[in-house]
Amino acid sequence: MATVDKSTAGVNTRQYHVALAPGEVSSVALLPGDPFRVPLVAEFLTDVKEVAHNREHRTMTGWYKGRHITATSTGMGCPSTAIAVEELARVGVTSFIRVGSSAAVQPGIVPGDLLVSDGSFRNDGTTDAYLPKGFPAVPDLELTTALARHSERIATDAGTTAHRGISVSDDAFYAETPEWIEQLNRMGILNVEMEASALFIVARLRGLRAAMVCACSSNLIDGASLYSGVKPALSDGWMRSIEAALETAVELEL
Ligand SMILES: O=P(O)(O)O[C@H]1O[C@H](CO)[C@@H](O)[C@H]1O
Numbered sequence: 001m002a003t004v005d006k007s008t009a010g011v012n013t014r015q016y017h018v019a020l021a022p023g024e025v026s027s028v029a030l031l032p033g034d035p036f037r038v039p040l041v042a043e044f045l046t047d048v049k050e051v052a053h054n055r056e057h058r059t060m061t062g063w064y065k066g067r068h069i070t071a072t073s074t075g076m077g078c079p080s081t082a083i084a085v086e087e088l089a090r091v092g093v094t095s096f097i098r099v100g101s102s103a104a105v106q107p108g109i110v111p112g113d114l115l116v117s118d119g120s121f122r123n124d125g126t127t128d129a130y131l132p133k134g135f136p137a138v139p140d141l142e143l144t145t146a147l148a149r150h151s152e153r154i155a156t157d158a159g160t161t162a163h164r165g166i167s168v169s170d171d172a173f174y175a176e177t178p179e180w181i182e183q184l185n186r187m188g189i190l191n192v193e194m195e196a197s198a199l200f201i202v203a204r205l206r207g208l209r210a211a212m213v214c215a216c217s218s219n220l221i222d223g224a225s226l227y228s229g230v231k232p233a234l235s236d237g238w239m240r241s242i243e244a245a246l247e248t249a250v251e252l253e254l
């Protein structure tokens with residue numbers, strides 16, 4: 001049998017899902033979930049190019065304060081995020097900063113606040129295919145420290161707040177029951193989103209660096225819902241999260 005070894009197949013060629021080849025990306029990538037948020041990253045950049053758009057993975061590149069920057073959308077959830085990180089690494093990306101949206105599960109956090117992850121509770125299925133559940137999904141600590149500092153400064157300057165703590169990656173947006181939300185709150189989890197576990201686990205396993213800052217879209221404890229007119233606050237939060245990620249890339253020369 002001529003079994004394909006996916007750990008080496010396609011390395012250094014144009015990638016099957018993200019449709020990128022070596023030489024088309026920088027060493028650092030910002031990762032929003034939504035392809036329509038990639039142009040928000042591009043608003044901060046000069047000499048912008050749309051390099052690829054295949055399925056949910058849209059990629060633009062450009063320059064920010066002398067650093068070459070890539071932005072690629074992951075799509076929603078851990079499966080497509082793991083694919084994006086694996087393929088981006090195969091064409092030369094070594095550092096990843098997710099700029100996401102996320103719901104808070106602690107009181108007092110409002111839409112537009114920034115949420116920096118110190119680690120992800122792996123409530124997803126994808127990362128189980130990589131490592132046993134007991135293995136922690138942790139971001140790169142130097143990257144996270146810088147990202148938290150820039151988030152704090154940028155949020156404060158805008159009259160908002162940056163928070164830091166453990167996030168959870170769920171697989172099933174509409175299966176999050178009130179009981180589950182209460183449990184997360186009692187565990188001291190800061191926020192819920194759907195991609196960080198895959199990002200942190202794949203990055204650790206492949207010797208890459210990763211971190212995450214999200215804009216708060218809603219508060220599932222306080223009842224501030226993303227379905228009831230918080231969109232401008234969320235958009236402002238996305239821009240602040242992107243700026244914090246870009247400043248981190250400049251400071252650490254990623
Ligand atoms: O806005 P993004 O970055 O996609 O993040 C969040 O939004 C989606 C759910 O609405 C999930 O992908 C979740 O993680």
Ligand SMILES: O=c1cc[nH]c(=O)[nH]1
Binds near residue numbers: 102103192193217218
């Ligand atoms: O409830 C929510 C809100 C944003 N993102 C999530 O993953 N869940």
